[in-house]
Amino acid sequence: MATEKVGSRISIEHVDPLAASARSIWAEELLADELSRRGLSAVPAEDADLRIIQLDLSDERASALRQQWQARFGAALSDSAESFVMAREGATVLVVAADQRGYGYALTELYDIVRYAEDPFAELRSLRTYLERPANPARSITRLFTSETIDRGWFHDHAFWDAYLSELAVQRFNRFSLGLGTGYDYLIDRKVVDNYLCFAYPFLVSVPGYEEVEAVGVSAQERAANLAMLNYIGQEATRRGIEFGLGLWNHAYRYDPTADTEQFPIRGLDATNHAEYARDGLAELMRACPDIRRLTFRVHFEGGVPEPTHDFWRVVLSGLKGNSQLLELDMHAKGVSDELLEVALDVGAPVVLSTKYWGEHMGLPYHQAAIRERERIGGRAATAKALGEPLEVGPNAGTSGRRITGTETMRRRSFTRYGYADFVRSERPFGIMHRVWPGTQRLLLWGDPSLAAGYGRLGSFGGAQGVEWFEPLSFMGKKGSAALGLDSPRAGRALYADGSLDTAAPDWHKFAYYYRLLGRAAYNPDLDPAEWRRYLRATYGAAAEHAESALSAASRILPLITVVHAPSTACNVYWPEMLDPTPLVARPAPVENHYADFGGSANSDFDMTPPYAFGNVSPLDPQLFYSPDEYAADVVAGTREGKYSPIEVAGWLETLAATALEELAKAVKVAEPSAPVFQILAADVQIHAHIGRYYAAMFRAAFAYALREARGPAAIREALELHRTARAAWAAAAEVADAVYQPDLPFGRTHYARGTWASRLEAIDQSLVGLEAALAEHAEDEGASADRPLVPPTEQGPKPGAHHQPPGRFVPGEALALEWRLEDDVAVAEVRLHFRTVNQALTYDTLIMDGEGRTFRAEIPAEHTRTGYPLQYYFEVVAPPAAWQYPGLQPELANQPYYVVHADEATAWGAV
Secondary structure: OOOOOOOOOEEEEOOOOOHHHHHHHHHHHHHHHHHHOOOOOEHHHHHHEEEEEEEOOOOOHHHHHHHHHHHHHHOOOOHHOOOEEEEEEEEEEEEEEOOHHHHHHHHHHHHHHHHHHHOOHHHHHHOEEEEEEOOEEEEEEEEOOOOOHHHHHHHHHHHHHHHHHHHHOOOOOOOOEEEEOOOOOOOOOOOOOOOOOOHHHHHHOOOOOOOOEEOOOOEEEEEEHHHHHHHHHHHHHOEEEEEEEEOOOOOOOOOOOOOOOOOOOOOOOOOOHHHHHHHHHHHHHHHOOOOOOEEEEEHHHHHOOOOOOHHHHHHHHHHHHHOOOOOEEEEEOOOOHHHHHHHHHHHOOOEEEEEEOOOOOOOOOOOOOOHHHHHHHHHHHHHHHHOOOOOOOOOEEEOOOOOOOOOOOOOOHHOOOOOOOOOOOOOOOEEEEEEOOOOOOOOOOOOOOHHHHHHHHOOHHOOOOEEEOOOOOOOOHHOOOOOOOOOOOOOOOOOOOOOHHHOOOOHHHHHHHHHHHHHHHHHOOOOOOOOHHHHHHHHHHHHHHHHHHHHHHHHHHHHHHHHHOOOOOOOOOOOOOHHHOOOOEEOOOOOOOHHOOOOOOOOOOOOOOOOOOHOOOOOOOOOOOOOOOOHHHHHOOOOOOOOOHHHHHHHHHHHHHHHHHHHHHHHHHHHHOOHHHHHHHHHHHOOOOOHHHHHHHHHHHHHHHHHHHHHHHHHHHHHHHHHHHHHHHHHHHHHHHHHHOOOOOOOOHEEEEEEEEHHHHHHHHHHHHHHHHHHHHHHHHOOOOOOOOOOOOOOOOOOOEOOOOOOOOOOOOOOEEEEEEOOOOOOOEEEEEEEEEOOOOOEEEEEEEEEEEEEEEEEEHHHHHHOOOOOEEEEEEEEEOOEEEEEEOOOOOOOOOOOEEEEOOOOOOOOO
């Protein structure tokens, strides 16, 4: 028998009943197994070279650790859920935790250190002191079952769930939701093909009294297997300290009564028993799966019933009254009305509204300073006004021949569609959760510690519980697209032409860094860099440092583009990672709703106010950013707002792209280039960078084209050259992708929801043809253009230094005095204060501040402080020809560019 080496024996001891919980036992087993895998033995205390001791809060040895906690956080450890203290004293690691989760997080941190350390024992012997508590009470991931073809495999795979849920727990996610029926939108989608688990109950349970209801083609044995798997997921999540939620996003049993396209049609239901069956099916499902602790419902018309929906939901949710296992009833916030809130609150369980964080996309960490006017005043009204047509009201009314559903959501409550709306009241009978949708990025690696920390700091905006993320690859295979046009259905979530890459980084494993950063930063935005760098070193070896820098720069590109350029807020149609480009020269308005018919229009036709041209595309935050056309109009007029211009954004994108490529080149020199994980990194960073270069050139081209009246053909010629530069950048992205990815990556049936980067080149070329035609049309103006006035310069120059101390609170009913001070010697024309309550249904008020020397003062009037909402504000400084906003965005793009002050005691969400 081999002699055990000294320095490899570790004991795990506990004196606290917390350690007897299932969650603690799981974490201890995980650590013990990893110690064994790394050649370290778990032994009794008397034989150990290193002891890990979990102490009771009252233990005398825990006193010093509790005092450190008290000094740092000003609160008792026992009052801080999910928190822990961990420190090394000689050859002993002491752990003190507030609860089971806190103890589990301490042990899984030790597991993670052992998992990735070159010398695990040395790492444990030099352990730093941890004083950890969660910044956000809720840190959640949603995984969608979208495609029977792609998703049935992982759904029924025990090994998948064991590894996946363990990773979520290690990265400190405390909630997991399985989303069913999210892939279709009732009254919009008319052709439903893949409806497996879409209307979930008949796929999972047999409901007493409704024996005639069935999903045709699903046997009793298959239904039982589905339920058993759901129970397994819930049990294993619970064992790891993760609260299990089920998202029942669809309650339509037929989408189009005239069609017969569903693979598994639902029989036995009609309008007379629909709501009652859903009520009893829900009650039966909760009884059969006791680990379901949270339920998510989409309660507006897209969730399965025509509006107004509250009568339907009153029946369905009545089946949950008195249910003690339900910890939270979550309603997707779009279209939520007072009637729906009343119905939900009547259940008796805590109610949460889950709002959209940057529409259906992933933007920068701050929350929109303002939503688009289209949503604020109503999408249909804006479209009708732009087209010069009367607004039709009533079911299925439309404009220009397009069917636009006439619903309450699209009219009275349209501002609830894509943000936190008017829900962030200081006093409210419900909670808020911000949900990040998967419209921006679905395939490429993502990982930026700065943005992750920003999401962690700002995830609780408005007193929210935290953030829920739709994970990468959400909606893959959506609407039956996985098998569309293929000789054999696609197996699983295969991404790559070379199967070895899928083998090296299958499914969620590719995005392990994404989970690590977002989960840990939501728990602690000030996380130690060692927590992510240990993973990078183990994954990329000598190239880790440059891989981190390359991916960080690359990962800021698409969130920035999303904020600045949003032809649609809907993730069904706008996918900036693999865009369907809006042309530079305006197209005529479409004559039919191709979006509903899975047809061939560009995404801008669905959700954009005409004209349909790149320069007219609204930012997703129109308060802080110019569109190219808006900026050009101000430049020609000789005026300038403090908004960020498309020229500034182009410069940021070019810098990010250059940094990503430069750091990748350094990584290549020291990497193992043949390693599959590095091949994936190299390809994705390059694609990110080329996308950034594409958009940068297009922003410049759109601005140049918008100056055609002022500058003549020279402006169009410049736009054409820039557009060609953009085309070359996109072609470079396509060349990299063609060497790595599958030729068809399906996230829907439309051309703009599938394909690959190369398939977008045709539309880009069509845009170029339109621009060439515009140049030819204006060629005769060439001589006259020399006499036209020069366009004023657009360079801003360096931003002057300034100081502002936001107040910690305001007194309701009293004016709020603010002071802003200029620190540099700049000739300022005026300083404007922009403010409103934290309510996206409202526009900003503006005051010109009184100036005395370099100090400027103004008061937000008393009527704005008695609304029951927090206040948000920022400053705009005009020094012609320049203008700036304060606080504005910092270089890392991770802060909040405005101030928020709350009326509650000593509470403020400032510009971080």
